[in-house]
Amino acid sequence: MSLERPDYRLGPAARAAGHRLHVYESLGSTNTRAMELSREGERGPLWVVALRQEAGRGRRGSAWTSLPGNLSASLLWPVSDVDPEQVPSLGFVAGVALISALKRTIGPRHLEAAGMAPQDGIEDRTSGRASPFRLKWPNDVLASGAKLAGLLLEAETHPGGRRSAVIGFGVNVAASPQDLPYPATSLSQIKHEPRAEDLFDHLSDEIVVAARRWNRGRGFSSIRELWLDDAAGIGAPVSVRTGGEIVQGIFETIDEAGRLVVRSDDGTRRTVTAGEVHLGSAATAA
Incomplete structure (x- = not known):
């Protein structure tokens, strides 16, 4: 009602x-x-x-x-x-x-x-x-x-x-x-x-x-x-579980499509559309 x-x-x-x-x-x-x-x-x-x-x-x-x-x-x-x-x-x-x-x-x-x-x-x-x-x-x-x-x-x-x-x-x-x-x-x-x-x-x-x-x-x-x-974790470690894969690296930014941009240790960048996100110390433990 x-x-x-x-x-x-x-x-x-x-x-x-x-x-x-x-x-x-x-x-x-x-x-x-x-x-x-x-x-x-x-x-x-x-x-x-x-x-x-x-x-x-x-x-x-x-x-x-x-x-x-x-x-x-x-x-x-x-x-x-x-x-x-x-x-x-x-x-x-x-x-x-x-x-x-x-x-x-x-x-x-x-x-x-x-x-x-x-x-x-x-x-x-x-x-x-x-x-x-x-x-x-x-x-x-x-x-x-x-x-x-x-x-x-x-x-x-x-x-x-x-x-x-x-x-x-x-x-x-x-x-x-x-x-x-x-x-x-x-x-x-x-x-x-x-x-x-x-x-x-x-x-x-x-x-x-x-x-x-x-x-x-x-x-x-x-x-x-x-x-x-106002984003949390920019420039810090991030771990994203997406499907059966875990993407780890540094949370660099979001792109013009709103996707998470992750930079790996070798400098390559991955974009993630959706997933379970862990930031900072939680990312390194994920």
Whole structure:
């Protein structure tokens, strides 16, 4: 059931751009519901938010645990006028927007009070202050090296040729899952009593800004530069398990197609389209 909830609201830029919002008490998956609406004729841009998400999904069919007080949101985006080869780059748009929204939500005062240091010493490009938030290729957000958020991009072609994409955002706001095979964290460890509603307000605006820069894929070079500004592990060891192969080397960059570029010891370069990524000391142990 869709609810009218004044605590979840679109930011002013999102409202001005004609975005809309559906909030549900409970859903299996916000991505699934958004795509169902698209199949029923909804064109978007439309946000779907769930106060409780019972069957969240990550990449490659993995489960995403959403605890009370965390953000579970998906954005239905029309892509019929986007080159199909550019649709995957929406994932980088989402990452850039989420990093900006996190910085706005937390603010420099809370970062300093928490004594948090950036993972790799890069300063926040907008404030000149150190930021703990980093983008891990292809679809994670880290805070001081621990997983804070995951992104999930799905696309579908409907009868008649209409195409749509759904961008899912799962952010550990109030709490992070325990007993995971990797370190995880939440915004509550940075800011006292953070609210998923406030993060969503900023995120809804930042996705508008990033999407305009992206310009249906024609501006991906600009998005790529912003993504690299906040990337985790640039210039450090990386290990990528892709299929039955492990690619190891130095994380050099992402290319104009969004692929990971790995430089091996002999100077040769490999590009990776998808895979399980380990950075830094985890890469050498992988």
